[in-house]
Amino acid sequence: MLISFEKSFLFVHIPKTGGTSIRMALSAYQHENEHWWTNRLLQRCGISINYCLGDYRHLRFRTHDPIMAVQRHFPPDTFRSLFKFAFVRNPWDLLVSAYKYIQTVPSxxxxxxxxxxxxxxxxxxxxxxxxxxxxxxxxxxxxxxxVDFVGRFENLHGDFAMIAKRIHVQAELPHVNETRQTTPYQEYYSQRSKDRVQFAYQDDIETFGYEFDPTERIAVSAAA
Incomplete structure (x- = not known):
């Protein structure tokens, strides 16, 4: 989650969609919360002052909080005024990336x-x-x-360039948290695991128009 009142935007960071690079690129515009560290330290002691501070600008949101967490606590006019965006990724690809990432990060x-x-x-x-x-x-x-805009991991740089233009910033994406994946994600799947993802992530697949292997559709279209 990254909020900028200066540039009037809200970025919702969905894991494994390039969000760490986006947050780094836009970090200069992030709202500075003067109570952030105090809040974090108290929460580690089991004391939460997050929603007792009065001003919504003092709220602390976690990196991967959903957008509803912001909508719930921001004034409606303020929430509407922010340009809200996120990035999504093919669920089959995302899960392979998550699998490899967790395996390579001992912490x-x-x-x-x-x-x-x-x-x-x-x-x-x-x-x-x-x-x-x-x-x-x-x-x-x-x-x-x-959200007002849903970018795609598959077109990360192009969609981010559109966002940067929309929020009037000059920023480039660094390369961070890249999981080296030499084997195509499709090869990780058995028929059972492929079908399990199709069923369990059906809302994502249908809403964002993903399929297991988009190259198959392209090949059929070219042959026709």
Missing amino acids: HKRHRLVTNQKFDDFIEFAIAKDIGQQLRMIADPNGQLL
């Missing part, structure tokens, strides 16, 4: 568990823990999108 809280998991087992784990769910991060409980 990750799920590293030990996932390192010893076969991919099909990880898919079951991800479904049970709601890992990789995207629509619910940027929509209300009825599935109505609350």
